[in-house]
Amino acid sequence: INLSLDCIDKDLFREITRGGDIDKVILGIKLAQKENIPLKINSVIMQGINEKEIIPLIEFANDNKIDLRFIELMPMNVAKNFKAVKEDDLKAIISKKYGALKQIDVFEGPAHYYQVENLSIKIGFISALSHKFCANCNRLRLTSTGMLKPCLHYNSGVNLNDLLKKNVTDEEILAIIKDTIYHKPKNHHLENEAFSQKEDKSMSLIGG
Ligand code: SF4
Structure with missing residues (x-):
């Protein structure tokens, strides 16, 4: 714990x-x-x-x-x-x-x-x-709302919960998860105020 x-x-x-x-x-x-x-x-x-x-x-x-x-x-x-x-x-x-x-x-x-x-x-x-330790990152995050985030600090991701509700097959979901992994961002841009894809929710809302 x-x-x-x-x-x-x-x-x-x-x-x-x-x-x-x-x-x-x-x-x-x-x-x-x-x-x-x-x-x-x-x-x-x-x-x-x-x-x-x-x-x-x-x-x-x-x-x-x-x-x-x-x-x-x-x-x-x-x-x-x-x-x-x-x-x-x-x-x-x-x-x-x-x-x-x-x-x-x-x-x-x-x-x-x-x-x-x-x-x-x-x-x-x-x-x-x-x-910065992004070069060794092997993390994905699944939020309580079903959003699979490829990086904690990007506002992007795929909502697996929505896909499950649409009866998407397991194989399709697996392919989407793999695609999310393969397109994982290289690193965060926390130091860049102007970065447009930056996650700005509080850590408590994204499970941090
Ligand atoms: S900021 Fe993103 S890429 Fe960097 S370690 Fe965290 S989750 Fe991994």
């Missing part, structure tokens, strides 16, 4: 999540660990919002032996109002406190991982802008 957790501070958590209770999250983590369910924590650090939570998040993850991944904020929809703390700045903060970061090979999703001198957990980074 991947947990989104952007801070440990109770009040800030309530503010960021508009009413959330960190104690319930921590209880959920303990219960999942009791059942031996593997967990990962995903944190998005934003300038002026939760920068002070970087070390508390690492301490929490390390104490609970859960790998932690920092996801760089992507400038989409309301997220454009905030500024990301970039991977290199996070690494500087981490190495100052915990010692050297050594990159390790973990072939698992878009994150690249580090072992840190004085931490027992792995720290990962998913940095769509500062360390």
